[in-house]
Amino acid sequence: MSASQIALTWAVTFAAILSFRTLPLLLLRGRSLSPRVGEALGLIPAAAFAGLVANDLLDPSAIARDPLAAASGLVAAVIVAIVARRTKSLVLCAAVGMLAYALLGLLA
């Protein structure tokens, strides 16, 4: 990429990302919100985390290409969920998840 292309990409994407990150806060902070809006905001974490997990684990093209490898990711995620329920430890979940993923990947 040329310097001008890098600069253009940086400027446009940074402006957009900064807007995404801050506008909702600027609009919502300090305001007394209706109960419905409060409930909607309270549901965002569950919906967002589930979306992020699904985004990582559910790839139709990867599933079609290698169902066994895709399934090993899902199985590893279930193992992580069990550990998460018992321990609530991010570090332990990450460690167990990677171990399970590696071992299941060898089997797949």
Place this chain on the structure above:
Amino acid sequence: MASKEGGNGTVGRRLAYVFPHALPVVLAYLVIGIPCGVLEAQIGFGPLLALAFSSTFYTGAGQFMLPQMVLAGMPLPTTIASIVLVSSRQLLYSAGLAPYLGKGSRLDAFALAATVTDESFGVNLDRFAGDAGWDVRDGLLLNLLCMSAWALANAAGVLVGGMVSLPTALMSFGMTSIFVCLLLGQLHDGSTYVAALVSALLVLVCKLADLQGAAVLLGAAGGVVCGLAWQAWGRSGGIRS
């Protein structure tokens, strides 16, 4: 775990308080950031540019997309639009954190929002919801620790080039595992289960419809709507939420 004596702890005490919570993400970023830097080197980035870019751009998926799309010969407007679209999920993070950022200065709240991304959003939300002592400056420090790790790893990746081979898929699953743990912590009633399930299904539908860029945003939005509908149904005498 270190305490920080409420909101007036010294920087050192605050760092000791925050760092253990940032550590899982910092470690993951240090590994995943390096291959990102390797890719950036292929499109002309130097280590200082990678450092500055990663400190401002700071969106993992989007930052990986840039060199990949450039190397694939995609037109620049298409590349920029794709990165903006995949980054639109950041709207959710600011909205999700807004209820916790009312206290403290507006500048601190703005800085926290401006430096948040997927993983630091998750950890911050977890701390704000479960730790009465966690304040906006703790959240900002956590964000800055994570961002610094990401930026340094990108710069290191540019420097090492293709000399180092890292199991990125494995480290990436480490981050997925972190999200699974954070998700489980948010599932406490019927509406949250509905929101999560619908979100996941919609992400799959979006991917099948070749809408990968907006999948997380659309999925989460749909999940929130369905979760609200479940709550309304519960209030009207349907299944308890």
